Amino acid sequence: MLGKLSSTLQRYISATSCRSDVLFKIHPTVCEALAEHRPVVALESTIITHGMPYPQNLSTAKEVEEIVKAEGVIPATVAVLEGKVHVGLSSDELDFLARSKTTLKVSRRDLPYVISKGLSGGTTVSGTMIAAHKAGISVFVTGGIGGVHRDGENTLDVSADLTELGRTPIAVVSAGIKSILDIGRTLEFLETQGVCVATYGESKSFPAFFSQKSGYTSPYNVLNSEEAAELIVCTHSLGLQSGVLLAVPIPDEHASAGQQIEDAIQAAVKEARLKGIRGRDVTPFILHRVNKLTEGQSLRANIALIHNNALVGSQIARALAERMH
Numbered sequence: 584m585l586g587k588l589s590s591t592l593q594r595y596i597s598a599t600s601c602r603s604d605v606l607f608k609i610h611p612t613v614c615e616a617l618a619e620h621r622p623v624v625a626l627e628s629t630i631i632t633h634g635m636p637y638p639q640n641l642s643t644a645k646e647v648e649e650i651v652k653a654e655g656v657i658p659a660t661v662a663v664l665e666g667k668v669h670v671g672l673s674s675d676e677l678d679f680l681a682r683s684k685t686t687l688k689v690s691r692r693d694l695p696y697v698i699s700k701g702l703s704g705g706t707t708v709s710g711t712m713i714a715a716h717k718a719g720i721s722v723f724v725t726g727g728i729g730g731v732h733r734d735g736e737n738t739l740d741v742s743a744d745l746t747e748l749g750r751t752p753i754a755v756v757s758a759g760i761k762s763i764l765d766i767g768r769t770l771e772f773l774e775t776q777g778v779c780v781a782t783y784g785e786s787k788s789f790p791a792f793f794s795q796k797s798g799y800t801s802p803y804n805v806l807n808s809e810e811a812a813e814l815i816v817c818t819h820s821l822g823l824q825s826g827v828l829l830a831v832p833i834p835d836e837h838a839s840a841g842q843q844i845e846d847a848i849q850a851a852v853k854e855a856r857l858k859g860i861r862g863r864d865v866t867p868f869i870l871h872r873v874n875k876l877t878e879g880q881s882l883r884a885n886i887a888l889i890h891n892n893a894l895v896g897s898q899i900a901r902a903l904a905e906r907m908h
């Protein structure tokens with residue numbers, strides 16, 4: 584009885600001492616898990632609001648949360664809702680984000696505006712990293728991160744995801760970098776930013792999202808979740824304020840459409856340039872066009888690799904939590 588009482592009390596204390604405030608709300612289940620040092624994985628929401636069409640965006644968001652839970656890990660999807668950063672969403676909140684056509688794409692630079700106006704939006708990798716770090720989460724799973732765009736040496740279109748990785752100590756699990764981007768320059772920029780980049784598994788090639796190989800050598804490899812956790816622990820122990828990028832190659836059975844998707848990407852990148860698409864609209868435009876040009880093949884591959892990333896990321900979060908005990 585006493586044991587039961589004290590665990591209830593502990594839950595109460597952890598839930599009420601969570602660092603929620605007027606601008607920032609951590610979901611009670613996320614709070615409890617963090618207070619009890621149980622594993623938590625952060626998830627982004629631009630993929631829901633701008634990265635995938637309805638209804639696949641909603642089903643994917645829910646499936647990813649289920650995969651994380653099935654691994655014994657608490658999912659914390661991050662978004663801005665009516666001017667408040669939320670870490671961990673209810674099913675109704677996910678539904679709202681997936682259906683809304685007015686939500687903004689929120690990276691670091693957008694946060695002050697969106698919050699000052701009481702607006703809602705999906706957080707990008709950079710926006711999600713900020714919120715996850717503030718909440719005390721160490722592992723974040725997504726599909727693909729932003730990077731240096733092709734022709735970025737002229738346009739200076741370099742995703743804020745890269746500078747965020749340079750300044751926020753979060754481990755981001757992704758399927759590498761999409762070839763809509765300049766992968767070589769992205770890896771160079773990550774090095775400059777001090778981001779430790781490692782491919783998960785034995786492949787020497789850094790993965791290119793839809794393909795297992797980008798043709799660029801991966802700086803490092805981690806062979807399993809324990810090695811990944813060790814890398815994260817060392818980043819923290821050294822007091823580095825920079826992030827870690829873990830690249831998980833797309834599973835074999837979904838990599839076959841790689842070349843066809845690659846051709847569609849080439850066409851979509853050209854189209855974006857001709858149409859004068861700029862800035863924050865570039866990535867969503869290309870994702871949408873590639874999905875149309877491949878008749879949904881890219882979307883199916885995208886969903887499959889996010890599922891896989893969620894599984895791997897959860898295992899890493901678990902290995903990390905075990906290291907902390």
Ligand code: PSU
Binds near residue numbers: 633726727744761870
């Ligand atoms: N890549 C994808 N799907 C996405 C994104 C990237 O395959 O949904 C989103 C992520 O939220 C990422 C953002 O952080 O796009 C990067 O946008 P930009 O290139 O404008 O920085």
Ligand code: MN
Binds near residue numbers: 862865
């Ligand atoms: Mn950009």
